[in-house]
């Protein structure tokens with residue numbers, strides 16, 4: 001160190017300036033990157049909204065599709081109902097499994113098994129959705145035909161890693177002192193897990209699930225082979241194929257009718273709005289539950 | 299608490315240092331009933347021994363204090379007594395711990411059954427993130443002691459000297475209590491399930507003098523029903539509450555390895571007034587670094 005630098009309050013002016021300029025530069029770059037991301041989101045939402053807005057009316061939300069009749073006032077109520085059934089079923093399948101796997105991995109599994117399962121689910125999260133669609137096609141559809149069950153199963157496979165990750169992460173946040181407290185009064189491990197540890201994770205699990213729902217609500221690929229040949233009208237029975245929003249968008253955008261195109265944009269807009277609301281809900285839940293766990297773990 | 303008010307600070311300290319007069323004289327050891335009989339207990343984390351060759355007995359209806367410098371294995375020791383170290387993956391232990399004659403350290407022993415009869419209060423208060431009432435009631439429900447639930451909760455909270463402070467807000471979150479209240483809640487939670495032995499790891503380290511006194515009072519009142527093993531850093535506290543005192547210290551090997559050892563175990567009176575080991579004397583007189 002040179003003698004000039006002895007006092008930290010009297011750094012040489014030019015170094016200080018250089019540092020400040022560098023700092024400004026990095027800040028500007030970070031800003032730019034964030035601005036580009038927001039810009040693209042804005043463009044997507046804007047272009048979708050602009051083209052779909054005109055179709056977004058009560059008929060659109062309450063009436064079903066009628067194919068090859070462009071003059072009849074129609075909507076996508078069947079697709080909305082179908083998506084509801086599909087995503088609901090998928091959540092019902094993925095949620096308990098995801099939580100159980102996470103509990104096993106974080107609370108009971110020996111270390112090697114723990115990392116093996118973690119790796120497996122990370123890989124599963126990276127498998128392209130269309131491959132999962134193929135897989136379910138081979139597993140279920142070839143033998144039993146298309147159905148909402150098959151479609152929901154494919155979506156559930158996509159959701160599983162999300163639910164698992166979210167649950168494992170909040171479980172890891174639960175302090176060990178709480179587990180010891182449960183065991184210390186003489187409770188078995190499963191009772192402690194169920195009664196003390198898991199209640200702490202509800203917020204985090206909900207967050208992960210909401211994000212997963214937002215993710216799969218827009219998935220088209222896994223449904224194309226498993227749940228796309230839907231009859232007209234609103235159907236709630238999952239043992240047959242039912243229409244869904246992403247598949248409807250896919251089909252309508254392929255149509256020759258301009259009004260079909262507009263409806264596709266409108267459906268996309270509804271989907272985007274849904275995902276936006278779901279993500280915001282997830283964030284809100286996440287901050288709330290983190291605060292709660294931190295308070296408990298003081 | 300109120301009789302303390304008039305006394306000057308110095309006389310309070312004097313009274314504390316003076317070995318507690320309320321204590322009954324100890325009967326001869328062979329007349330005491332053994333709760334734990336610990337032989338050659340060695341406790342190892344990974345490859346590092348934390349404790350070597352500890353042999354001692356813990357007697358029924360007494361308060362047994364464990365004192366010693368930080369890191370000498372006091373927590374490790376009492377966590378061995380109710381299989382709490384099972385939770386630490388790298389932990390291993392050799393030697394035997396007999397509880398009323400039965401070895402509890404074997405693989406075939408159910409640690410849950412052990413912890414049911416040997417309860418624990420931890421170094422830092424760790425109430426469940428539930429209501430005050432449910433903190434005490436949860437263990438009772440899990441163990442099937444559901445009859446007269448609210449009576450049992452009230453009794454435990456009263457014994458832990460907390461009832462008057464919380465009786466109007468049993469439904470409030472336990473996390474809204476102060477640190478000292480939380481620790482007394484943890485004590486209530488531990489004694490509510492009527493264990494045979496209560497292990498306490500520095501229960502008063504986070505407490506103010508008044509709450510500390512309440513807990514010490516509690517030990518006096520409850521030792522007729524339970525046996526207590528209490529880890530403490532506070533020598534005056536050991537002198538005040540304990541009938542027997544075990545002094546642990548750190549020994550160093552030739553290659554700089556360190557482990558905890560039991561140096562001396564005797565009646566508290568003896569440990570504090572006429573210890574037979576030089577290291578004990580240095581520690582209790584404050585000459586230890």
Ligand SMILES: Nc1ncnc2c1ncn2[C@@H]1O[C@H](COP(=O)(O)OP(=O)(O)OP(=O)(O)O)[C@@H](O)[C@H]1O
Nearest residue numbers: 343348367368369370371372373374375386388558
């Ligand atoms: N979970 C653990 N994993 C590895 N080593 C541990 C673990 N717990 C304790 N040890 C080690 O065992 C030794 C004894 O620790 P222990 O907590 O029993 O000491 P202590 O006497 O209770 O200390 P203190 O008075 O500071 O609480 C220490 O060297 C510590 O580093």
Ligand SMILES: [Mg+2]
Nearest residue numbers: 372373421499
């Ligand atoms: Mg300790």
